[in-house]
Amino acid sequence: MPDGGDAPLVVADLKKRYGRQEVVRGVSFRIARGECFALLGPNGAGKTTTLRCCLGLAGAASGHISLCGFEVPAAARAARMRVGVVPQMDNLDPDFTVAENLLVFGRYFGLSAAEVRARTPALLEFAGLEGKAAAPIQSLSGGMKRRLTLARALVNDPEFLVLDEPTTGLDPQARHLIWDRLKRLVQQGRTLLLTTHFMDEAERLADRLAVMDHGRIIGEGSPRAMIAQHVEAQVVEVYGEWNGSGVSAWAEQRAGAFAARAEVSGETAFCYVNDARPLLAHLAGEPGLRYLHRPANLEDVFLKLTGRELRD
């Protein structure tokens, strides 16, 4: 397979500009069948624009996209026959009940009312919405709406799912339920592309991920490989008082002796180390300082790649 023939999504050198501003600047990635791929990045990194381009909804862009074997945007409609989309903002139809939402959405795929009705019980069961078929949308909680949006995205039995920040705004219980369902979808052999800025979400769900910033992919790999490649194995977060001043004075004067890298953010110094023992021994002799010692995670990778400045 020299061109990766079976890959449900291939994006090559995608570029997209709004007026003078280039928001996607040469993005390339490939998602293998049955894989869960996450696009991470701060707000404004170009994630949603990339998704819109992949679905053929973003107007003129340059580069090459193949989705489920169809060229996008030329054959975007044929591609979308095989794709389910969970958008960032819930856009369920407020004029309809739960079951009617599925029925009407199925029609957009050319499915008859009878076909959708036959699928409805299984979809509602999957979404944990049994017994809610006749409920109006307004009566659903945020988590239920999200799950119904997921069920709606499955009405055409898609091989590929695009999920734009699927758990943003949900409480922990609702997030765990969504994660469980997304894992089931992967087990069923479907391919998932999701964007998120929750690192734990990406670490739990994604087989591979790409970090985007300023319209470019600046790192790509499995969560574990990304951590091994980009940051030291362990992190010691140091905070407290040192010689009558804040932790930044300590970081400036002493941290360099023990840590490969030390970054101060607010009241905390993040020390990246491969062997934490010398640092921990030093900290034991500094009663004003307290610390948290933990393994490095994806958030450390993300912050290293995209920096700590606030993005708005």
Place this chain on the structure above:
Amino acid sequence: MMRHFSAPRPTARTLAVWQRNFLVWRKLAIPSVLGNLADPMIYMLGFGYGVGALLPKNVDLFGGVSYIAFLAGGSLCAAAMNSATFEALYSGFSRMHVQKTWDAIMNAPVSLDDVMLGEMLWAASKATLSGVAILVVVWLLGLSSSWLSLGLIPLVLLVGLAFAGLGLIMTALAPSYDFFMYYFTLFITPMTLLSGVFFPLEQLPAAMQAVAQLLPLTHAVALARPLLLGALPQDALLHLAALAGFALAGFWIALGLARRRLLT
């Protein structure tokens, strides 16, 4: 820029968009029909009987018919116009901008071309419904007894298409609901007064008559009134072509503007 205004390419999926709106309407059908009927009926009956009673009885002002019979054809067209306009503006904007219904639909294999055409056909359907409801009342009141009045059914559909097309242009441009006030106060309301709904066009000064010829409602009234009173309209093809032109041009421009707004 020009790419947005390339030829519309709708498909059969248009029907699914129409059906979605129909299904919503069906839930509230009876209050909706009554609401559509009340406003034009009040105008027609109020003006028809109220003003009609003040007019001199011994002078033939309206070609041998009562004022209310004269008024019926124009009122019917104005009702169809308002019905299509409200649907394309307020309801269309809700679905496009507020509820993001169009975004949801376009995640399925349905294009914006299908969505817009579905919306236009739906707005025209509601216009037809309003027009036909008034037509039934006109028949029941004995204001029209000609078979030619059946011609008003396809006519109000065409009127609906013309005003749906024009209305969708406004929807595609609107930043918020407030924007639609301009369309009503600067276009719809003056047009209603200048298109021969309430009085014969010949009453207007020549310059205003010329302006009136540019307005879609004028062409609608010029067809509707004679049909209702049992006569074949003069220059029927011209008036039909004008209405069809407004419908097609309106749709094309609205689609181009919507593509520019949404497919970015």
